[in-house]
Amino acid sequence: MTVFEASTRPGETPPADAVAPRDSSADAPTSVARLNGTIRDFVARWNTVWVEGEITSWNVRGGNIFARLKDTRSDAQISIRVWSSVRPRIPGDLAVGDHVVAAVKADYFVKAGDFSFTVSAMKHVGLGDQLERLEKLRLQLRQEGLFDPARKKRLPFLPHVIGLITGERSDAEKDVHRNAELRWPQVRFRTEYAAVQGDRCVPDTLAALARLDADPDVDVIIIARGGGDPQTLLGFSDERLVRAVSAASTPVVSAIGHENDRPLLDDVADLRASTPTDAAKRVVPDVSEQRALIAQLRSRATSRLTQRLSHDIAQLEQLRSRPALRSPDPIIESRSQEVWLLLSRGRDTITRQHDAAGRATSELRASLRALSPAATLARGYAIAHLEGGVILRDAADAPAGSALTITVDRGSVAARSEGEIAEGPAPRSG
Incomplete structure (x- = not known):
């Protein structure tokens, strides 16, 4: 818009009666x-x-x-x-x-x-001028990435609540409700009415979009109008509305119903439907189609399960037909004889090892007896102890008069040393 310019310039004298x-x-x-x-x-x-x-x-x-x-x-x-x-x-x-x-x-x-x-x-x-400006805006928004497919949000498979923005008592409202309810009778709507042309179109639609987008129960929003000439559809190319739809967190479906001179809303919406009826069909699944699909999947699962069971039964019959399973008695008899033979050999081995261990133990016991002090005393030797029980090993440790205890094979006697004697022939044992 052109900026107003005053016919006088700064510094000029204002009228005499001007208020200062x-x-x-x-x-x-x-x-x-x-x-x-x-x-x-x-x-x-x-x-x-x-x-x-x-x-x-x-x-x-x-x-x-x-x-x-x-x-x-x-x-x-x-x-x-x-x-x-x-x-x-x-x-x-x-x-x-x-x-x-x-x-x-x-x-x-x-x-x-x-x-x-x-x-x-x-x-x-002129409409041509408006459409030219519209195409410039379309190019600008495309360069900003607002039409990028990667930005578009996926629609839910079965929406909990559908938000609908349309004219009050309009054919578009009836078409959406009728076709959605035919496909899924339990479908729920939250409808916000807005002017779909004229000066109230953009502000009404913006307000309705904000309310539905803020509702956590609304899973998808349809903006619907039953067509119209390009002049009456200009509100759906308004830059404010286009940017608001792009920024919405809830998926938005455009159902303006005009194949030629597409409004910018079609480009920015997450899904473009050709008519309000088409929008209902693309937002709500068909219950009859889903039932048919479930029946088809059930039949396919039953067929695969039957095939698998038949295959497993055939494998089991094949195993049962093997000789080892068809007549197992000879195999069991042969294996039992092998087990008996192994047990017999094991018992013989254990007996031989036990007898050998017994003989070795007896020999060790005899060796221990021969080496023990008691065996030495039995052969006639004696052990002399000094006072205090110390074994006398050196004659010099028992000077004359020393008290001694002499241990023999059967008992002990008290003695007293008469001193060391000169070495001579060793005494003979009795």
Whole structure:
């Protein structure tokens, strides 16, 4: 939109009766008339500009037209007036919903304090121009990746609740409900009504989308309208709506029903349906088809299980037909004889090893007896102990008079040493 430019430049002297901040105070306020006059003089210096918008109201009173223009991308609006003298120079078929450009000049009415714009020229915006801008926006959004298939969300197999945005009591609403309920009678809907054309289309649809997207029970959202001409479908190419659908966390299905001049909503939606009926069929599974599929899967599983059982039974019969299983007695008899022979050999081996161990034990016992002190004493030897029980090993340790204890084979005797004697022939044993 062209920016207003004042007809005077900064530094120019304002009108003599203009209100300045220093001219008023709580004790000396300015008058409403003087304030409004200052505003009028300031506004009067603005040049005429061309503005583009959508007509949202159009009333004829006393030959003059009083209307409002709305911005095509936001909710901003202005009031416009077309004086009777200008009406012959503008199209006679202008109406609410038309997309126009108008030459306007700001005007301020001192008596009512009313700010408006006076129209000096107005014309339709050609559909070709709108579609050209639409294609530029389509290219921009595609470059941003909003139409990328990787961004699209998968639809649930069986949605818990379906959110529906459509016109109240519209054919689109009836088509979606009827076809969805025919396919799955238990299907549930949460419907949000919105204007599907005109100046309320975008804000209504945005609000409905926000409410449904925030509902945790809603698994998928259908935006449905029963077709229309490209002019009435422009709301579904609004950049705000397209970006909101792209940002939604819930999958969105576009069911605008217009094959030619596709709105941008079709490109950004997670699924495009050609009609509201098509949307219902693609969002809700057919219960009869699912039953047939279950029956088919059950039959296939039964067939495979039967084949597997038949195969296992055949293998079992093959095993049973083997000689070892058909007549096992000879094999068992042969194996029992082998076991008996092995047991007999084992017993003989254990007996031989036991006898050999007994003989070795007897020999060791005899050797131990021969080496024991008792056996030595039995052969006539004696052991001399000093006092305290110490064994006498050296004659020098028992000087004359030493008390001795002599241990023999059967008992002990007390003795006293008479001292060491010279070596001579060894005494003979008795």
